[in-house]
Amino acid sequence: MARRTGRRPGNQDTREVILTAARAAFADKGFDGASIRAIATAAEVDPALVHHYFGTKDKLFLAAMQAPMDPAELLDAVAEGDLDQVGERFVRLFLTIWDGPGGAAGVALLRSAVGNEWTTRLFREFVVTQILRRAVPKLGLDDEQGPLRITLAASHMVGVAMARYVIKVEPLASVPSETIVAIVGPTVQRYLMDPLPDQSTSPPSVVR
Amino acid sequence: MARRTGRRPGNQDTREVILTAARAAFADKGFDGASIRAIATAAEVDPALVHHYFGTKDKLFLAAMQAPMDPAELLDAVAEGDLDQVGERFVRLFLTIWDGPGGAAGVALLRSAVGNEWTTRLFREFVVTQILRRAVPKLGLDDEQGPLRITLAASHMVGVAMARYVIKVEPLASVPSETIVAIVGPTVQRYLMDPLPDQSTSPPSVVR
Structure with a gap:
């Protein structure tokens, strides 16, 4: 994926050098621990150039991940409107991105995600x-249950993406996206918004 | 993962040679198209030796995949008992396997699954x-909707495995397994057993 040549002066090469340094920094120090200044130093460029090319640290991270979409924009679109249909909107938008030109980048991202420890x-x-930390306040969830709700919903969508776009198991791979919206949308809605069962005292059927 | 040395006579090496030939055959010709005879020929051993080491073609496939469990046994355990609790049993058993010593093999299997096209x-x-073809009759599902039901349920579990055991996103990575059983079990139950919505005419809320 990284295009490397011997020369360095061209813009494209400088961008790639910055992105490579950014990936290393984000993986080693985490998003919060990695600074644009340190990334610029590692890439042997001026920090201003990093800002010039990529804007914020968030945007640099998105570029480094070659993300098919900006989760912040996705979350804005999902959070806007009737809260009773958050699940449906989320699943529909997710599938629209993956069924579209961003799908290939999504597959590459997932493949990379499980490639190795790094x-x-x-x-x-x-x-x-980029997702969890923003989604909790954006969807008005509380700090105690919100993270579990979001990770459950996100894990379901990662699973659908794996089955439909990476492994391509039929019929899930070619069923109309609206079929998945109709079945999975209510699940995501439930995970995000409905009361969660108290698994220590109640039978599982409480949540249905 | 494949241990290769220069010599061939040892049993361990012969097993590995057979497994390597089996992986190639299953990937190239599919499970049905790959024969034990052809795998034996590719491995330069007698077909009887393949049967001796691995038993059936199903068992050879499981060994070639280094599967953490036999899906046939998992399905037997899930199908046995009250059909109202198939989802709960399925999620609990799945998590028990992944939380146990088979978990590492499961992670390796998932990493391998998305490694490359092959x-x-x-x-x-x-x-x-090994899963879809068996699960439909085992759970008494019809041939029309059964495959979609199974792939939806399986995709959800793959997503949970990805989030909990591969990517290890908190809090899903360390929440007690019974919490997941209580929340995801009813979803799997619904996917497998409840009426599916007709997405072309009904609103998604029908399925809730």
Whole structure:
């Protein structure tokens, strides 16, 4: 994926050098621990150039991950509107991105996510800082249950993406996206918004 | 993962040679198209030796995949008992396997599944022939909706495995397994056994 040549002066090469340094920094120190200044030093460029190319640290992270979409924009679109249909909107938007031109980038991201310990750590940082940390307040969830709700919903969607776009198991791989929206949307809605069962005292059927 | 040395006479080496030939055959020709005879020929051993080491073609496939469990046994355990609790039993058993000594093999299997096109094809064959094909009759599902039901439920569990055991996103990574059983069990139950919505005419809320 990284295009490397012997020369360095071209813009494209400088961008790649910065992105490579950024991936290493985010994986080693985490999103919060990695600074634009340190990344610039590692890439042997001026920090201003990093800002010039990529804007914020969030945007640099998205570029480093080659993310198919900006989770912040996705979350904005999902949070806007009737809270009773958050699940449906989330699943529909997710599938729209994956069924579209962003799908290939999504598959590459997932493959990379499980490639090795290093890329897995990078992906975990991405999920925690770009999705989880934002989704809890954006959807008005409380800090105690919110993270579990979001990770359950996200894990379901990762599973659907794995089955439909990576492993391509039929019929899930070619069923219309609205079929999945109709079945999985209510599940995501339930995970995000309905009362969670107290598994220590109540039977599982409470949640249905 | 494959241990290769220069010599061949030892049993361990012969097993590995057979498993390597089996992986190639299952990936290239699919489970049904790959014969024990052809695998034996590729491994330069007698077919009787393949049977001696691995038993049936199903068992050879499981060994080639280094599967943490035999899906046939898992399905037997899930199908046995009250059909109202199939989802709960399925999730509990799945998590018991992954939380136990089989977990490392499961992670390796998932990593391998998305490693490249070749290993992905092998994993898809595994899912289709060892899980999907058996689960539909075992759970008494009809041929029309059964495959979608199973792939939806399986995709959810793959997503949980990805989040909990591979990417290790908190709090899902360390929450007690019974918490997941209580929340995800009813979802799997619904996917497997409840009426599916007709997404072309009904609103998604029908399924809740």
